[in-house]
Amino acid sequence: MADLRQDGDEAALDEARFLAAAACVRPGLEGNRSDKLLRLFDFLLKRSLEGHPPTEQQIADEVFSTGRTNAPRGDANVRVYVHRLRKVLKELPPGTDGDRLDLPVGSYLLRLVTDATEKDSDAGGIAAAVPAAPRPMLTRPVFRWSAVLVLLSMAGLAAWFALKPADETRLADSMPWAAISGSSRPITVVMGDYYFYESLPDAAGENQRRPDTRKLVWDRQVPTPEDLIIYQMLNPEKADRVLDTNQHYVSSGTIAGAFAVRAALRRDAVFRKREVRLISASQLSPDLLKSTDVIYIGQLSGVSAILRDPLVQASPLRLDDDLVSVTDMATGRKYRSDGVELRDEQISRRDYGYVARIPGPAGNTLIVIAALRDPGLREMAELVVDPSRLAPLRTQAVLSSQGFEALYQVRTLGSVNLGAAPVFQRAIRTQGIWDRSATTPEYRPIAAPSATPR
Structure with a gap:
């Protein structure tokens, strides 16, 4: 159990450092005054955190909105902007902790380069850069958010002082x-953000033994973990099939x-x-x-x-x-x-x-x-x-x-x-808005899972 906790802490730290390095990059791209270059970076950052390398055609469609379904293979516009982004990343100074992002030639995934990596490279050794930790659109528990956001704030502050x-x-x-x-x-x-809870399969169902039948649900009537507890209390027959996994979507x-x-x-x-x-x-x-x-x-x-x-x-x-x-x-x-x-x-x-x-x-x-x-x-x-x-x-x-x-x-x-x-x-009238008591809406049980907010 101790080893598992240690692995989880190291993964959280790697992800936090990756996002902190990204916070140092974005101001430099905004100062570059290229909207396409900034959109390209944001897209590659998202795919790198998810661990899914995009294709050249996906970049063309998602970033440059070419919308071509029968376009020939290869897109010079993509290659030009990827080259520009790679050059900007190399020219930007590293963060206060020495970390920076790099876009290797032949790859569309960003990687985190540390001081140790560059020292090993200069010495002729072989050292792998810290990979981008996969991150789903649903965030990890809130305590993970705190560490990431603090690092982002510190890195962003240093970057803006240096570049603006x-x-x-x-x-x-x-x-x-x-x-x-x-x-x-x-x-x-x-x-x-939006709170999600986990819905487990019916104990009497045929798919009860399949772990992939579990799903995350967002419902307007259950905006917090406390509301999920109320739901479980009012619906004891369903209480064991809903689970608070502390997931929030941003x-x-x-x-x-x-x-x-x-x-x-x-x-x-x-x-x-x-x-x-x-x-x-x-x-x-x-x-x-x-x-x-x-x-x-x-x-x-x-x-x-x-x-x-x-x-x-x-x-x-x-x-x-x-x-x-x-x-x-x-x-x-x-x-x-x-x-x-x-x-x-x-x-x-x-x-x-x-x-x-x-x-x-x-x-x-x-x-x-x-x-x-x-x-x-x-x-x-x-x-x-x-x-x-x-x-x-x-x-x-x-x-x-x-x-x-x-x-x-x-x-x-x-x-x-x-x-x-x-x-x-x-x-607008604001006098007394903090003095009046707001009405509490009547609790309405969950009828059906709502669609995920977009």
Whole structure:
């Protein structure tokens, strides 16, 4: 048992170091001002963590959105950008611990190169680089998240100090960031996530002995492990067929958005000296909600109850049961996302993004950066770190209110965002939102597994 625990700890450390090295790379690519190069890195990073090397055609379709089903083998565009990425990785300085990422010739998988690896290579010895630990889209238990996120924060801080000039346009002068520019509190960046539990096969079923019949289930009525306990208590005949494995899902758009926001804060001299924490929504505690300025980034369906209750009391916008639309209770108008992202570059799609600011419970501030789906979330993450695009929020209604919200319509074509057009921006009532008790919804047993959030 001790050996198994040690192996698990080493795997967690390798994965954390790999992600920390990736955090050092991304700022350099963003400074390169090549959207395609950045998308290529994010795609190869995801496939490397999963341990599944992509083909050249898959890169062309997923990164460059060629959409060609009968294309000839080989794609010069892919090879050119892979060569550019390989060159950038070699030129970037290693992280503070000496680790860096490398893209070997003839491979489409990133690898982690350590100081020991390079020393062995210089001495003529043979040493294998630390491989990318496979990582499913469902995260490992929450305590694994903490170690990874702390390392990412440290690596990202060092990278931005080294690569970004100090005289760039300040976020602190634009809304919603001006609300926290005068604060000395730590900043907590909260990523929206979803809780999954494991469903076991029926003991009387024919497939009971097959381990692959187990499945992970997400259900809106079971948002936390505590809710799963309630379900087991109310349904004792099913209690032994559901299991808490402490799994949480975070979308790729949420992770990319959190990186972009944290990096933008580190570039601004006003925020640079403040501690910036990166956690998942399931890790947000009342203490952090009270003592830090909180920035939520994620899909609207991933907002946890601790943030959702005050937001619902302040805003007339309501997320509909289908999770792909919101209704403005003030006007009765519905805003619906087109949902899935299409690879057909001839068909545009629509999503909706959201930005809000409300006062926290103890003089602090809560900022919400969200969307119905990941395409809208990616666009909102770009919008909120660009002071020029935030300029329209400097209206009298927004500046004079304790809280405000803004809704944007986002247009996408394939995997490319075409921009965001403001739908409305308005002040919202925030007085007393932390004083009123929220109603507790009646518990509804699980009827059927819900679809996985996208």
